[in-house]
Amino acid sequence: MRYRSTFRVLSACTAAGSLLLLGSLAYADDGPAPVVELQAAEVAALRIDDSISTAEMQDLRLVAEQNGISLDEAIDRYAWNDNFSLVVDTIRKAHPESFTGAEIVDAGHAWISFKGPAPNVAAVLDPFAKIAPTVEVEVRADEGYSEHQLEKSIESVHYAIYGSPGVRQAATSFDTDTRTIVTTVVLTDPERASAAADLNETAQATLAAVSTSDADIAAAVTVARNATLGGDDSASYHYGGEVLSGCTSGFGTRASSSTSGTRGIATAGRCGNSQGDDGYTLTSRGGHQGTHGDFQWHTGGATHSDDFYAGTATVTETTLRDVSGSGAPTVGQTPCKNGATNHASCQEVRKLGDCRDSMCNLVQMGARLAAGGDSGGPIYWGNTAYGLHSGRRYDPVAPFDRDQFARADRIDDALGIYIATN
Structure with a gap:
């Protein structure tokens, strides 16, 4: 099941969310001398079908300048991303036990995935399709785990490794391509030869105790030498x-x-x-x-x-x-x-x-x-x-x-x- 959408770019001068600044005096009895403070005009929360706002246009110009690309290229790649993130969060909240994840791949592609059969999400994707007609959103099914289950598995493995004797630092993340929870550690004793094997056993035992153990999820521990993990x-x-x-x-x-x-x-x-x-x-x-x-x-x-x-x-x-x-x-x-x-x-x-x-x-x-x-x-x-x-x-x-x-x-x-x- 695929949805396609074309992002209609509105002129910055007609976009919502102007940056009108209002001046007001702020006084304190025991602080510095009174100063004039500025307030930004209140802006409505983002909606899925919103066009580019003034604030977003400023961000798009910053991205274009930072990456050495044209403003048009920045708009094509990034202008719809926050709308899609709102789509994803709306679906996540509606289907917390089945939602697995999502990713913006490039200027014309994104995906959303689910633990089992994909629910009907047309009501959420249709408004997005109207404002981004060139973006193809792939809906994936049968990943075998939910985002909530994966979060708990990552946390369980990470804290089990971080709390193991001889571990000074630990950093853990999930590799989507290999479906592996990867933990990198720095040891208090870098010469401890058996550390990697012992920690891998701990990771496997911890993962086996959580719900993603039957979803083709693996865990691996690597030892980093002469590194600061963060x-x-x-x-x-x-x-x-x-x-x-x-x-x-x-x-x-x-x-x-x-x-x-x-x-x-x-x-x-x-x-x-x-x-x-x-x-x-x-x-x-x-x-x-x-x-x-x-x-x-x-x-x-x-x-x-x-x-x-x-x-x-x-x-x-x-x-x-x-x-x-x-x-x-x-x-x-x-x-x-x-x-x-x-x-x-x-x-x-x-x-x-x-x-x-x-x-x-x-x-x-x-x-x-x-x-x-x-x-x-x-x-x-x-x-x-x-x-x-x-x-x-x-x-x-x-x-x-x-x-x-x-x-x-x-x-x-x-x-x-x-x-x-x-």
């Missing part, structure tokens, strides 16, 4: 010879899913409890570095907004945008990241469900574009929040180091808070 990009994490402080704030948060609730600001879990913004001291309210990813949130100081700086290739605190909603990333999608050090850049999602040491369900990117100080920065496309930059992981395959981010749709599971949208 690290965070917090500037408050001390390395030899460096004295740094601060990270990058991600998105505004609320303590409930409603329009009420305590406001705060989210960043990465390793950024440390002592953070400040524009001269205000923030109060740490909680953090999570575990099953759901890498998060932390703070309150205090000036009023926290749902707006965020998308940045440019050379400046961080510019291009103020409204957050219209949170999205779930799709393999092959190309979200952007903004950070204090390396500013804004965009690249493809390579894998979901990555694990690194104590954290799982991270998103692995194609390359290493971030740097120290970028931790916690917003991962976005247009006005949709996709996550917070978490750090990097080592991959034995070139280009070796790859950025990772924590998923915005996991922050409520991790901390009981939500990305603010107003």
Whole structure:
């Protein structure tokens, strides 16, 4: 069963979501002198059949400049990707026990897969087909496992290996082509000859105890020598010879899913409890570095907004945008990241469900574009929040180091808070 679609590109001047900025005065009794703050105009949440917005056009221009391609080429390849990711997330939520995965392959192809027989998803794909008539979406069946089952299997194998004696670091991901959960480790004793065999036995035994063991899923462990499997990009994490402080704030948060609730600001879990913004001291309210990813949130100081700086290739605190909603990333999608050090850049999602040491369900990117100080920065496309930059992981395959981010749709599971949208 296949669906075909043609993406009708609207002029940027007629697209929805203008970036009108409204000035307002913010006062504090015990903070710095009053300053004029800007607010981005509220933007409606993305719909499957939406055309290119003003914010998305800015991202498309950044992608085109970064990759040395024309704007038309960027539009053909990337303009429909967020619409497709919304399609995928809609199907994922409607069929949680059967949905397996999805991927954006190239400018004209994508696929969605299911554990068993494919359900009827025409009602979701038809609106997408109307705005992207040249994109072919293949619906695959009988993968033998669901995304939920695979996530639990990856987590189980990773934590079993990471917690094994003699393991200093561990990084785990799923190889779709070989259907293998691959864990790479660094040992405290690199000369321990039996380590690989022992750890592989642990991986096999762990996998046998979870539900994907009958779905032709394998597990393998490799030992890396003279490698660092990953690290965070917090500037408050001390390395030899460096004295740094601060990270990058991600998105505004609320303590409930409603329009009420305590406001705060989210960043990465390793950024440390002592953070400040524009001269205000923030109060740490909680953090999570575990099953759901890498998060932390703070309150205090000036009023926290749902707006965020998308940045440019050379400046961080510019291009103020409204957050219209949170999205779930799709393999092959190309979200952007903004950070204090390396500013804004965009690249493809390579894998979901990555694990690194104590954290799982991270998103692995194609390359290493971030740097120290970028931790916690917003991962976005247009006005949709996709996550917070978490750090990097080592991959034995070139280009070796790859950025990772924590998923915005996991922050409520991790901390009981939500990305603010107003």
